[in-house]
Amino acid sequence: MAERRKFKKRFCKYCEMKVEFIDYKDLGLLKFSLSERFKIMPRRLTGNCKRHQELVTVSIKRARQTALIPYIVDRKNVVENPFEFVR
Numbered sequence: 001m002a003e004r005r006k007f008k009k010r011f012c013k014y015c016e017m018k019v020e021f022i023d024y025k026d027l028g029l030l031k032f033s034l035s036e037r038f039k040i041m042p043r044r045l046t047g048n049c050k051r052h053q054e055l056v057t058v059s060i061k062r063a064r065q066t067a068l069i070p071y072i073v074d075r076k077n078v079v080e081n082p083f084e085f086v087r
């Protein structure tokens with residue numbers, strides 16, 4: 001019965017928005033693939049396609065190197081919306 005379970009088809013947000021290139025400075029795009037602790041969300045949770053997941057992964061890593069995104073978040077500093085304190 002489990003395989004008969006209906007599940008919603010998920011679309012890649014980046015395909016939906018017709019994003020061709022993901023800029024590492026564009027945190028608005030990256031945040032779809034970041035958890036509240038700034039970890040990269042796996043594709044099975046976000047529903048991103050493989051191509052965009054790879055783009056996003058590269059951009060997030062670049063954003064970390066340029067200190068736009070923290071590498072690790074202290075447990076005490078976990079907030080509901082991490083993008084409030086980014087800027």
Ligand SMILES: [Zn+2]
Nearest residue numbers: 012015049052
């Ligand atoms: Zn896509």
